[in-house]
Amino acid sequence: MSITPLHEWHLSPSEAIALQKRLASSVERADRLDPVRRIAGVDIGFEQGGDITRAAVVVLAWPPSAGGEFEVVAQVVHREPTRMPYVPGLLSFREVPAALGAFERLEVTPQLVMVDGQGVAHPRRIGVASHLGLWLDLPTIGVAKSRLCGRHTEPGPARGDWTPLVDGVDDDVIGAVLRSRAKVKPIFVSSGHRVALATALEWVTACLGRTKLPEPTRLADRLASRRGE
C-alpha cells in the first residue's frame, strides 16, 4: 500500500494529547465499508529490551473456506527503532509508526483492519485502532485484551455474550465487552474508524475460531511476538 509519510511523531505528552483532541472529531463511528474480500490483523511486539519495535500485519481472505479455515493472502513483518515509551492513552504514538512501515510493504489492500488495542474506547475517543484507521483511511476495529477506560458489567458465560462498555457522565457507549470464548476473560471490542460498534461485533464474532482472539489479530500476534504455532 502507498502510505502518506509520517511527521510530528516526537511529541511531548501534552502535544500528543492536543493532537488527539484535534483528530478525534474526524473519527467515524458509522459504517462506511466497501465489500470485504480481505481482512488484515495488526499487532506490535518488541525485542528483548524494547529498543526495536516489530510490527506484523497478516491479511486473510474473506470468506473462509467451508471448513472455517482462513487463507493467508499476505503477511509482513517490519522492524524499526522504538521511538517512544509506553504511556497509557498515548499508545498509538508508539505503535502506529511501525505499523505504517509494515503497511507500506504490503502488496494488497484490505477492506477491513483489526487492531490489537482500543478504538474509540479511549479517554479522548481515539485509541490506536482509530488513529491507524484515520491515517490509512481504512475501516478499523479495536480488539483489546483488557480495559483502558469505561465501566461495564460482566458479560454472560456463553460465547457471543456481551455487555456495553460505557463512559462519561452521559454513559456514552464506547465499546463492547465480548465473551469470545467460554470460561475465558472477555475481550474489548470498539469502533476504530468507519465501522459501527454493532458491525464491529459482527465481524469479530465471524472471525472467531475456537480461540479467544479473532483470527486476524491472533495470527498477527503470533507473528509479532516471534512465536510459531
Place this chain on the structure above:
DNA sequence: GCGACAG
C-alpha cells in the same frame, strides 16, 4: 491527594 492505566 488517591487509584487506574490498551501494549
Place this chain on the structure above:
DNA sequence: ATCTTGTCGC
C-alpha cells in the same frame, strides 16, 4: 509489551 517453568485441562 517482555522476562520466564511448570502445570492444569481439553
